[in-house]
Amino acid sequence: MIGLWFLYSLTAGASEILLERSNHLGIHKTDLLRMDGGKYYFNGKDLGASLPAPVLKAWQEMEKGPLPVKGLSCPAGIYRFTQKEKEKTKSQERRGCTSGAAYAKLIRSLEVIRSHARGGPR
């Protein structure tokens, strides 16, 4: 039974989130969150199989993705949020503006994870 659980945790939940953004002046940033074999990876850095509660919450927020916000254009810049489940061949893609409350909320979650990956705030 334990072996079965071990095998499941190695294969289940493999997913990838890519957040690319480019601002109006052409500065681009990319971050990659991946869960594979039961482990969390941030920009390729192995964060282990479990995360502290606030970091896990931030990870889950990232998995939900940005809230769709209506706008005619994105003067500050644009992001592309791509979510891919390992079992599925197609990925989901959402685009939006790199300003506003919904985007700031997403980046807050991202920064919690980044800070954890770096070993704390500075």
Next chain:
Amino acid sequence: MNPGTWLFLFALMLGSAPAHAKDSGRAEMESAIENLTRIRSALKKSATTCEIYDPPPKVACTFESYCGQMTGKAQDFYLFQDSEGHQVLNYQMMDYLSMAESCAPEAFPQTVIQDPFAYPEMFLVEQAAGGAKKLRENQERLQKEVNRTQGLFNDAQKRIVQLLQKKKTPGNSAEIENMISRIKSVRFETPDIKMNPSALVEYGCESANAYFDPESGGVKVCPQLMNLPDSTLLFTLAHELGHAIDPCRMSFGLAKTQRVVPEWMDPITLPAGPVTTPAVPPSKNPLKSVIACLQSPGSIGAHVPTKEDLLKDIDMEFESLKELAAQESVPGEEKLTDLGESNFTEEKKKINDHYADFLYCEELAGQKHMQEAFADWVGTEVVADKVSSISDPQKAREYAFASSAFFMGADCANLRQSLTTKMVAAVKKSCPDLAAKMESFGTATDSLTELSHPASSRRVNKILFSHPTLQKALNCRPGDNGKECL
């Protein structure tokens, strides 16, 4: 072998293999920390010994040529410094360093240097600044730079008005006056320095940024930009002001400073109020010869999709929806396709009815290369006007070069390549996944940026460094440049 021996050997393997792995993992991590410490020390040293950059004469007047001259600065904290001490950050290096540092958690609790323009949380958070006194000093320094930036904004505004006045003829006087009143109405906006880092992101300042906000009618400038050299800022601010009169923006009327969005484009938002500045359709745009020039292959060749292209795209999208519906046919699918059809018909009607007036707009055409090319043209004219007033050739050369320095800091391909090699080598053993990711970022073309802007190299080569005044000041050889648009 009896089962007990097997179990013993298995237990031994479980116990010893991780111990070996742990030892080698620790050694690799120590080596990564050592490599990153060396890189950070070199960056710190480069920041404190940064010298004024003197652009070399007689090289080709191209982005690639100047990027090539800067290869040695790939691992410097600042890519450029002018004689006033204002600096252009090596933005690509900062991005890579931030990624690489996550390979060695807790090893680098301090930022490389104490530059609040590189780490804007130092303007906002006492702990990040290094105490209350330091925070106050940083905020005072920012206020000084806000005042300088505001002064450059006013200068850019004045020079654009003069440029427009020179374009006035008896036949276009009303339209030129319309443009002048739009330029004069643009406000300089910057976030409150007392806000928190998240509010800064909300404002559009996650990274160094400036943009024209069509909703407020203001130019928003992020604090991270405010230590740039005068010339870099003047070009950037004039570019953003240029958006106030770009070929798309002119298609909208204004209610005071806010654009009036037609109901077909946005049926939900309430109108901004009665029109105080009327729209000028492309057919009456007094700068239509500039617009046509920027579209031509001799210049930047700004792409403007034809009406037929846009209609064809809608048809193709509808066809693929129908194919998808046929493949994944479920009860009720027909209704979904019907609904899709009515949406697509509506979209086609919008294009048929409004293409002539809004062909340059992202809201209708899906991209804004013409808007950006036009804003670059305005920025170039303003910088050229300023350069022509500088009598000292050395200062004129520095000013002309620095107008392009932001593009260099953000986008030189050779600098990115050199950084990728260095950073990947530093973390490859301890964080192989991170190294692989860096390699892929280093080679990927940024399709996201290309959606909204022409490539930096084309913007510099075909517009900025195509201007005869800037070529003369730079004392460079014409290379892959475009024709001057008049």
